[in-house]
Amino acid sequence: MSRELVVLGTASQVPTRHRNHNGYLLRWDGEGILFDPGEGTQRQMLLAGVSATDVTRVCVTHFHGDHCLGLPGVIQRLSLDRVPHPVTAHFPASGREYFAALRHASSFYETAELRPEPVSGDAHVLETPVGRLTARRLRHAIEAYGYRLVEPDDRRMLPDRLAAYGIAGPSVGTLRADGHLDHDGRRVSLAEVSAPRPGQVFAFVMDTALCDNVYALAEGADMLVIESTFRAADARLAADYGHLTAAQAGRVAAESGVRRLVLTHFSQRYPDPRGFLDEARAEFPGDVVVAEDLARFPVPNRRVPSGG
Known part of the structure; x- marks a missing residue:
């Protein structure tokens, strides 16, 4: 079964002609985890060949619009397509009212089973059919969480x-x-x-200033999807607004032993994405990609222990 990231959108607060608001589907064996469905996600799913039935879980990092305004369309599509399995939704507990408002933003006939399971505290651990999902509190203007999926070790x-x-x-x-x-x-x-066959690790880090939990989420990740809203020249702006630069994202990857680094969530002020790549590679001379809308990135093959 496949393990890959399907990128649905890569813009930050303002979309561009080539970048939709956020949206990321992680295919992980039988699970389809939809992260941060921003405005337009339902249409991006269609263009990417992702159906509503592929979604088994939704993870929202925080309730700024570019990370959640696609929820009404996605939730209603679950019912329109009569998705037969329950879909669990995780989001910051402080945003319950926002989630409820988005869930019932307009009239529709609800047939799908949506199970809200908000997260809270510094670290919230959830058990899923494919591994342990941990939500860790980040540092942003409003309550925000990153997510880390860890597959159990095997042989x-x-x-x-x-x-x-x-x-x-x-x-x-x-x-x-x-x-x-x-x-x-x-x-x-x-x-x-x-x-021994170590389990694979996936980490998802969106809007945040640099903090300890960024490193805790990224530690040993086979794939780290991380915001790099700003370039290094605008590091002061990044700090003021609770965001990361591409150089900081690269440094996190290097210090955390990440295998594949996926940069995303780019400010519209930068027309050429190559600058993000160059800055991240200067800190992390490993596997770095600049996400593009509708791109697909496989999770790297499992690590082989030395002597294994």
């Missing part, structure tokens, strides 16, 4: 070791489930025929 079966012990077929599943298998007069442990 990778080693075919040569299985063959050496003569284990095949359904016995492999039994060994994995029980942690051991009695075979040919001896007990074979899972550790003898497998290697």
